[in-house]
Amino acid sequence: MSNAVPVITVDGPSGTGKGTLCGFLTDWLGWHLLDSGAIYRVLAQAALDSGIPLEDGRSLSVLAARLDLNFKQEPGGIRVMLDGADVTDAIRTETAGAAASRVAALEPVRTALLAMQRDFCRPPGLIADGRDMGTIVFPEARLKLFLTASPEERAKRRYKQLKQKGISVNLHDLSTEIKQRDARDTGREISPLRPAPGAIVIDTTDLDAGEVCNRVVALVQSTYHKIPLKNRQ
Numbered sequence: 001m002s003n004a005v006p007v008i009t010v011d012g013p014s015g016t017g018k019g020t021l022c023g024f025l026t027d028w029l030g031w032h033l034l035d036s037g038a039i040y041r042v043l044a045q046a047a048l049d050s051g052i053p054l055e056d057g058r059s060l061s062v063l064a065a066r067l068d069l070n071f072k073q074e075p076g077g078i079r080v081m082l083d084g085a086d087v088t089d090a091i092r093t094e095t096a097g098a099a100a101s102r103v104a105a106l107e108p109v110r111t112a113l114l115a116m117q118r119d120f121c122r123p124p125g126l127i128a129d130g131r132d133m134g135t136i137v138f139p140e141a142r143l144k145l146f147l148t149a150s151p152e153e154r155a156k157r158r159y160k161q162l163k164q165k166g167i168s169v170n171l172h173d174l175s176t177e178i179k180q181r182d183a184r185d186t187g188r189e190i191s192p193l194r195p196a197p198g199a200i201v202i203d204t205t206d207l208d209a210g211e212v213c214n215r216v217v218a219l220v221q222s223t224y225h226k227i228p229l230k231n232r233q
């Protein structure tokens with residue numbers, strides 16, 4: 001990882017608008033994207049496929065080191081490939097999210113995935129989306145963001161998102177699952193979900209995606225005013 005490569009970290013729980021913001025920043029700046037959640041989801045999926053128990057840290061770390069994972073840029077967005085198969089939609093279910101949060105709580109797993117994540121840091125820059133991007137993976141990033149929103153609003157957003165994708169869910173169950181996942185992510189001993197020192201916290205409960213992006217554009221411009229931005233207006 002090079003200190004010369006600019007990194008913007010975007011952390012926070014699910015349903016706070018991180019994905020939308022990171023997609024916007026990636027297009028606007030022309031930088032690379034690290035969707036670290038997808039890596040944990042793929043690992044959990046690979047473990048389920050190969051019958052490895054989700055609490056077996058040692059076997060999971062071996063699996064993590066061997067993971068044949070690729071992100072493929074396509075016109076409709078980034079596709080996630082595992083062993084050559086497209087798993088983009090399969091890993092987006094709440095079941096996969098819950099399994100991801102179980103494997104993500106294990107220290108050997110997090111250690112095994114650290115180098116893979118840091119390897120995404122390449123010129124001209126990186127947008128890093130996750131839970132510990134600012135605290136552990138890229139603590140030297142100059143701009144660190146932490147998005148929050150009320151649990152009710154986040155459940156509603158996830159519900160809408162999943163429905164649009166044709167995935168049928170029950171709002172009450174979704175809300176329960178989100179609360180359980182939050183508790184696991186914030187309560188774990190290793191890399192718990194929390195704002196990094198110096199992170200700018202943005203509560204998106206009453207903001208639409210455009211308002212969040214506008215706020216962040218101003219922050220990027222004041223932080224990186226000397227860096228040429230590909231699509232800067």
Ligand code: C5P
Pocket residue numbers: 014036037038040041097100101102104105129130131132133181185
């Ligand atoms: O962001 P996403 O919902 O895809 O993440 C799935 C799960 O992966 C999270 O609930 C969290 O437990 C885990 N995760 C993590 N650290 C990251 C990214 C995701 O622990 N940097």
